Amino acid sequence: MLADVSVTGQGGLSRSVTRGLLDQATPGLRWAVAVVLLGVSGLFGGLDSVPDPQPETLTAGTPVYGGPWEVTVEGAVVQRVLGKLRLEKETNRWLVLTATVRITAHESSILPSDLLTLDGVTGLTSPTPADAALDRDKSRLRLLQPNMPERVLFIWEQSGDAPVPSSITVSVKQRTYREDSLSSAWYWMDSDTGGDVTPAGIVTVPVRADLAAPSASPSPSAGSTPSPGPRPTASPKTAGRTPSAGPTP
């Protein structure tokens, strides 16, 4: 008898009492409790708008992983002469940023023109680089191969009226591998959150000024001189203006 009361009788009584209290309390008490909880949450910042998380600012030489690429910003230099490239105005100058780019996607890629954006510098003729070249042979950058890091010169033109920056802040673009809502195929794409996309990383790099008169011996790396002329060709079609491959035996 006692066992019956303790196992079934008391539990049933407890449930009945609880259900009865809830029935009496609703719906007014439920709303009141919800409003009180919301208010308490608001007191502790639960209703505050939260800004998008910003990546921490890194120093030159730190790799930044941006999805299909990894970018290591190395240095920057301002100079007046850059190989065969011609300034829009003679009084302007070049801002050359050197970075090592490694394609982490599984196939060859062409970098977007807005891979790197600069802050801390005024007077740029365009927010995207005027040109980009491989450091190894100063040829114009087009395609990069996966897992084969390349040192790349990103080149902006800056107005001669603007001050020469002592340092610049470089934001590295990021992409995500996600499903395209239209085709259902998967691609590396910009974030689908809309508005400004949070950069993969922000790097502050000092700028070296090399504004002396042109010399015959160009300095290496960031001070090197890209010459984005015609590519060598293995096609007889353009062999007249560039070195060509030999004839097929």
Next chain:
Amino acid sequence: MKLLRRLGYAAFVLAALAAGQAIQSAEPNFNHNLRPFPVAGEVGTEVAARTFTAQVQLVRCAAALRIGDTILDTQGVWIVAKLRVGARFKPTSIAYAAARDGAGRVYQTTDRVTLNLVTGGHVMQPGLPYEGEIAIEVPTAAAGSLTLLLADNSIDQRMDSMAEIRLPISDGAACSAEPTTLLAPKALS
């Protein structure tokens, strides 16, 4: 009993959700469904894709390319393949060439040299094949596991035939240290 029944319901729902998740993650994604149709072959044999034929005649690798007076180096190795290609039924061109390594990475033909043979530059007529060499930059460690991929569309190779020819290079570290030259494309009569 009632508690046990409810627990049973909850366990059943969880098991159904887990099974659904497992099925979804196990099935290949949409990209897999859209993959090209491979037409496989070996070096020395002709492979017939939907619109063109291709035969790899020779393969070699080297640390640098010599194009006239220009030396093109690389941090990996250059894979050079001698091809004989032709149109099957109507004028066509090969506009995509790449090498896929054992890890699934795909390296397109270099754009540091103009390679009209496989970048859409040569429109081939049926019965008039071309011969020439192409070059691909790959990491040294990947050179031993490469398959050449050829297709007629430079932008989108999905759901169309693609020639896949295994390249018999055993060791990228054994590639020639001397620069190698490229043979220009030539129509065969």
